[in-house]
Amino acid sequence: MNSPADNDAPEGAPKNVQEQRLLETWRTPRGWRYWSAVNNTEVGLWYTVTSGCFFLFAGVLALLMRVQLATPGAEFLSADRYNQIFTMHGSVMMFLFAVPIFEAISILLLPQMMGARDLPFPRLSAYGYYSFLIGGVFVCGSLFFDAAPKGGWFMYPPMTTDYQPGIGADIWLLGLSFIEIASIAAAVELIVGVLKCRPPGMRINLIPLYGWYILVVAGMILFAFPPLIAGDILLEMERAFDWPFFDPSRGGDPMLWQHLFWIFGHPEVYIVFLPSVALMAMIVPTFARTPIVGYGWVVLAAVGTGFLSFGLWVHHMFTTGLPAVTLGVFSAASQAVAIPTGIQLFCFLATLVAGRVVVSVPLLFIFASLATFVFGGLTGVMVAVAPFDLQAHDTYFVVGHLHYVLVGGTIFPLIGGAYYYYPLATAKQLSPRLGKIAFWLLLVGFNITFLPMHWTGLLGMPRRVYTYPAGMGFETLNLISTVGAFVLALGFLVVLWDIVRPKGKEPYAPRNPWDAGTLEWLAEMPLKPWGIRSVPIIKSRYPLWDQEDLVRDIDDGRFYLPDAEEGLRETLVTSVIDARPEQCLRVPGPTFLPMISAAFTGGVFIFGTYHWWTPSLLSGAGAVATILIWLWTGTARAPEKETKNVGLGLELPIYISGPSSVGWWAMFITMLGDATAFISLVFGYFFYWTIHDDFPPETSAGPGVMWPVAGGLLMLLAYGMTIAAWRLNRADRSGVFYFTLGTAALLTVGGAAALYAAPWVTGLDPTRHSYDAIVWLLVGWTVLHALVGVLMQLYCLARRSAGLMTARHDADITNVTLYWHFLALTVALTVGVIAGFPLLSK
Ligand code: HEM
Ligand SMILES: [Cu+2]
Numbered sequence: 020m021n022s023p024a025d026n027d028a029p030e031g032a033p034k035n036v037q038e039q040r041l042l043e044t045w046r047t048p049r050g051w052r053y054w055s056a057v058n059n060t061e062v063g064l065w066y067t068v069t070s071g072c073f074f075l076f077a078g079v080l081a082l083l084m085r086v087q088l089a090t091p092g093a094e095f096l097s098a099d100r101y102n103q104i105f106t107m108h109g110s111v112m113m114f115l116f117a118v119p120i121f122e123a124i125s126i127l128l129l130p131q132m133m134g135a136r137d138l139p140f141p142r143l144s145a146y147g148y149y150s151f152l153i154g155g156v157f158v159c160g161s162l163f164f165d166a167a168p169k170g171g172w173f174m175y176p177p178m179t180t181d182y183q184p185g186i187g188a189d190i191w192l193l194g195l196s197f198i199e200i201a202s203i204a205a206a207v208e209l210i211v212g213v214l215k216c217r218p219p220g221m222r223i224n225l226i227p228l229y230g231w232y233i234l235v236v237a238g239m240i241l242f243a244f245p246p247l248i249a250g251d252i253l254l255e256m257e258r259a260f261d262w263p264f265f266d267p268s269r270g271g272d273p274m275l276w277q278h279l280f281w282i283f284g285h286p287e288v289y290i291v292f293l294p295s296v297a298l299m300a301m302i303v304p305t306f307a308r309t310p311i312v313g314y315g316w317v318v319l320a321a322v323g324t325g326f327l328s329f330g331l332w333v334h335h336m337f338t339t340g341l342p343a344v345t346l347g348v349f350s351a352a353s354q355a356v357a358i359p360t361g362i363q364l365f366c367f368l369a370t371l372v373a374g375r376v377v378v379s380v381p382l383l384f385i386f387a388s389l390a391t392f393v394f395g396g397l398t399g400v401m402v403a404v405a406p407f408d409l410q411a412h413d414t415y416f417v418v419g420h421l422h423y424v425l426v427g428g429t430i431f432p433l434i435g436g437a438y439y440y441y442p443l444a445t446a447k448q449l450s451p452r453l454g455k456i457a458f459w460l461l462l463v464g465f466n467i468t469f470l471p472m473h474w475t476g477l478l479g480m481p482r483r484v485y486t487y488p489a490g491m492g493f494e495t496l497n498l499i500s501t502v503g504a505f506v507l508a509l510g511f512l513v514v515l516w517d518i519v520r521p522k523g524k525e526p527y528a529p530r531n532p533w534d535a536g537t538l539e540w541l542a543e544m545p546l547k548p549w550g551i552r553s554v555p556i557i558k559s560r561y562p563l564w565d566q567e568d569l570v571r572d573i574d575d576g577r578f579y580l581p582d583a584e585e586g587l588r589e590t591l592v593t594s595v596i597d598a599r600p601e602q603c604l605r606v607p608g609p610t611f612l613p614m615i616s617a618a619f620t621g622g623v624f625i626f627g628t629y630h631w632w633t634p635s636l637l638s639g640a641g642a643v644a645t646i647l648i649w650l651w652t653g654t655a656r657a658p659e660k661e662t663k664n665v666g667l668g669l670e671l672p673i674y675i676s677g678p679s680s681v682g683w684w685a686m687f688i689t690m691l692g693d694a695t696a697f698i699s700l701v702f703g704y705f706f707y708w709t710i711h712d713d714f715p716p717e718t719s720a721g722p723g724v725m726w727p728v729a730g731g732l733l734m735l736l737a738y739g740m741t742i743a744a745w746r747l748n749r750a751d752r753s754g755v756f757y758f759t760l761g762t763a764a765l766l767t768v769g770g771a772a773a774l775y776a777a778p779w780v781t782g783l784d785p786t787r788h789s790y791d792a793i794v795w796l797l798v799g800w801t802v803l804h805a806l807v808g809v810l811m812q813l814y815c816l817a818r819r820s821a822g823l824m825t826a827r828h829d830a831d832i833t834n835v836t837l838y839w840h841f842l843a844l845t846v847a848l849t850v851g852v853i854a855g856f857p858l859l860s861k
Contacts, residue, residue: 037582044583045548048609055609057141063127064444066148070123073115073155078511080108082504089501091489101485102169107162109172113287114195115155117429121294122205125233129209131443131539132227134218136550136590137606139211139681142613142649143204149617150201157625158194171483173280176265176273180257189628192255197624199244203692206237211684216590217598221557227537228311231318232297235325236290241688243286245696250279253703262785262792270789275706279699281332289328291425293321295432296363299385302439303367305535306382307374310561313366320359327356337408346405353403357396364389380454384435387462391427395420416476422469434514442528446544453517460510467503471496536561541570553578554591579666592681601679603663603671607653616645655682655830676830686834690841697800697845704793704852715790715857722794724854726777731850733770734805737763738843741812745836751826757816764812771805774798794853801849808842811835
């Protein structure tokens with residue numbers, strides 16, 4: 020199945036004017052301008068390579084730990100160094116590798132799987148990437164200045180408050196919060212990509228399984244990261260300004276951190292694992308030469324795992340002295356999650372049994388993964404039994420368990436995925452011979468490293484400690500583990516070499532080298548920047564197997580968007596459930612704006628770490644300014660004509676607003692995440708209330724009722740006027756529109772001021788008691804969001820007066836109104852909690 024290239028034309032040259040125009044429109048810039056690219060193929064590749072580098076970095080740290088632990092009483096690393104390295108290993112693996120690598124390959128592959136030309140918000144992906152890069156280098160760099168965090172990847176206070184001066188913990192809290200924001204940005208992008216950018220005909224039951232997993236995992240990121248961000252804010256406020264959220268002597272409680280951390284931390288395990296299952300779901304049918312068995316079951320099980328995983332977090336806290344009932348419930352729930360996981364694995368096995376299996380390197384790694392993961396799952400069921408966990412929790416047994424799950428569940432499928440998808444990134448193939456060598460080294464090395472840890476653990480060797488004394492029976496097992504780690508490392512080196520070795524002389528991979536059935540394998544070799552020659556109509560889960568002549572018709576431009584007449588980048592937007600074409604979306608081309616705004620955003624966090632408030636604030640202003648320029652110049656632009664013929668006689672609008680548009684969805688999804696962070700803070704308030712007999716404490720005046728209610732009413736009035744302004748704009752009543760929205764902005768400022776006055780006038784001192792601190796924090800959160808709301812109102816006023824927003828082209832104010840719905844809820848809840856609740860509980 021080689022591409023039908025002309026004999027005399029050089030390989031990959033355009034065959035006609037249409038192709039010529041498409042090529043020019045989608046061409047990636049060269050030279051230094053290359054870094055202004057925002058296309059998913061470029062950004063996805065950088066993202067993948069960067070997270071790969073962080074993996075290697077964390078891997079080297081693991082080797083250092085193993086060297087230190089090879090012999091008893093070793094002095095290779097000091098205790099302090101070890102703590103830094105141990106913390107960085109876990110944190111980098113989880114935050115800078117495991118989550119980003121999923122987003123990276125999804126950015127790279129999703130549009131291809133969906134027959135789309137790009138993701139809906141290319142600049143957002145680029146912004147997320149640069150944020151990730153800057154934040155990651157900052158966090159990792161700290162290790163070279165002996166300033167790295169050393170509180171473990173879980174950062175438990177009070178260890179990370181009273182006992183750790185220096186900026187290590189601040190680097191962790193601020194640096195990783197910054198990266199978490201980037202992760203959320205990518206999640207929003209991916210969710211909208213799956214929901215709205217599918218090819219016509221790809222109804223919800225035809226979505227490739229990978230797409231479903233993206234929905235589940237990105238959805239989990241959206242609800243799991245905000246609680247952690249909320250926790251980060253609390254802990255950083257305590258470290259930087261002495262607000263006593265976790266200090267029991269002033270009404271705080273370290274357990275609040277543990278809850279917030281593990282509400283994130285357990286779903287995180289599945290956030291890390293499910294993408295690899297997604298890769299399996301793509302690879303297994305290809306090599307079984309048959310469609311997946313039980314598509315619907317796999318989807319249901321994936322969704323079920325996603326939900327269940329939010330109800331398990333307490334199993335990380337079995338040893339903290341919680342009531343027995345709690346332990347029972349969470350223990351049972353932890354066992355239950357084995358069921359949906361099992362269903363997915365059984366569907367893969369059934370597919371392999373039903374098909375004619377062709378063994379290849381990607382499939383070998385899937386086998387390795389299944390075996391390893393199942394073993395880790397079994398020890399997982401053991402530690403889910405609370406009494407067993409009491410014995411094993413702080414020992415190497417758990418280190419063994421978690422690496423079986425993480426390496427088996429994540430690393431092996433990823434390497435399989437690398438061998439499988441490599442041609443789609445570079446048009447060349449990896450070597451099957453090296454692949455097999457790597458497979459054996461990794462599988463054997465892995466088991467030599469981690470199997471013995473179960474015994475060192477049962478013998479009682481504590482984890483998270485830099486050394487151990489001789490004569491406890493730990494010596495031999497530890498030495499074996501260390502030898503294994505080096506065999507494992509050798510395996511990774513073979514993979515790395517295979518990936519980077521020069522392949523200039525090797526021929527291009529054949530088109531669809533594995534004879535797969537899913538759309539991404541349409542890619543021409545060498546790869547074309549346009550992604551897909553024309554956007555097809557999809558009728559099957561495996562269109563390349565089932566739809567006759569599909570490839571030829573696509574290549575001949577017989578489907579949608581075969582041309583770029585206006586020289587603008589375009590892709591199709593379709594409806595959520597049945598993928599009916601709705602819009603011809605124009606996506607932006609190369610620009611440096613995302614890079615610049617990411618640098619400014621990074622400045623806020625990085626300067627903040629050192630308490631350099633002025634540069635931090637200036638960076639914040641810079642970030643806001645660049646983001647405004649980016650929005651102003653690139654989003655919701657009124658087109659030169661209202662509709663466009665996209666081919667096959669279909670006329671589609673170029674501009675739409677409201678719930679059919681991708682912008683509306685992005686705002687809605689972002690606000691769900693934002694609301695989750697806010698709810699987590701409210702959770703904090705009620706957590707204190709449940710553990711204290713006097714909360715709010717008798718000694719505190721509280722913020723009173725008058726000021727909060729006044730602030731709330733003003734802002735609700737502003738909310739109503741914002742909605743009215745949206746209607747007025749639609750009715751094209753310009754004068755009243757300006758007046759209404761302008762007044763709304765003034766009222767918002769007044770409302771925010773009144774709300775801020777509440778704890779201030781009544782003299783709440785946030786350093787005195789956790790009550791005062793949490794009230795201040797809720798107020799601060801709401802005021803900040805109100806100010807963003809004002810900025811949005813002013814933006815709409817400016818857009819309308821510049822003629823960029825009209826009665827017909829009203830996406831700006833439609834999305835702003837959506838933001839305001841959430842803001843109104845935030846205001847109502849804050850006022851209810853700080854002013855209303857104390858009255859009730861008295
Ligand atoms: C590739 C080879 C790896 C080796 C040799 C290795 C080695 C280790 C060792 C020895 C520890 C325990 C340190 C201690 O308790 O003092 C540890 C902890 C940890 N590792 Fe790895 N690791 C590897 C890969 C990974 C991967 C791929 C991940 C995640 C995706 C990961 C995540 C973690 C985490 C989260 C901890 C902290 C556990 C805790 O809270 O006690 N590791 N690793
Ligand atoms: Cu868990």
